[in-house]
Amino acid sequence: MLINLKELPQGKKVIHTVLNAGEIGIKEHEKEFELKGDVETEITFIKSRTTVNVRISVKYTLKLQCSRCLEWFEKKYHETESFVFREGEEKLKKEQSLSEEDIYTYFYATEEVDIAPLIRDIIILSVPMKPLCKPDCRGLCPVCGKNWNTGTCEHEGNLKPVTKLSKLLELKDKLSR
Numbered sequence: 001m002l003i004n005l006k007e008l009p010q011g012k013k014v015i016h017t018v019l020n021a022g023e024i025g026i027k028e029h030e031k032e033f034e035l036k037g038d039v040e041t042e043i044t045f046i047k048s049r050t051t052v053n054v055r056i057s058v059k060y061t062l063k064l065q066c067s068r069c070l071e072w073f074e075k076k077y078h079e080t081e082s083f084v085f086r087e088g089e090e091k092l093k094k095e096q097s098l099s100e101e102d103i104y105t106y107f108y109a110t111e112e113v114d115i116a117p118l119i120r121d122i123i124i125l126s127v128p129m130k131p132l133c134k135p136d137c138r139g140l141c142p143v144c145g146k147n148w149n150t151g152t153c154e155h156e157g158n159l160k161p162v163t164k165l166s167k168l169l170e171l172k173d174k175l176s177r
């Protein structure tokens, strides 16, 4: 999605558009998630003499796999991120430490900038490291694999699902003996 920053009028301009996975550069079936349907996009440009502030607001639905029970579930997202484009070449020295503002500052020497990779980054960054179908997902039985959200098995009550915390408690128990 190419935008000609030089041709943008001074002041504010809002673009509403609907983009699909291909237009954003996301595969419909990524390894960790699926993008379900289209991405509702609102882009607000505020142009001054040498800078263009770009605020991108996106609505989309992801299909994610629960890290505890391994079931796939859908989650709606509404994310907003701001970026700054400055005319000219980047003058930042490598040794300079980057502040948060710098990270989202882009320099444009060419007239056209592609907005699609920015939208792609917003979506990729919103994918949780350990998705949960619900906050209190009970997970799978470590012995027989029964999904404890949908029923019980003979091992329930004798066992807790294996978590980092349960491993630590086990270790503490051993050490204190």
Ligand SMILES: [Zn+2]
Pocket: 066, 067, 068, 069, 070, 071, 132, 133, 134, 137, 138, 139
């Ligand atoms: Zn789950």
Ligand SMILES: [Zn+2]
Pocket: 141, 142, 143, 144, 145, 146, 153, 154, 155, 156
């Ligand atoms: Zn079981």
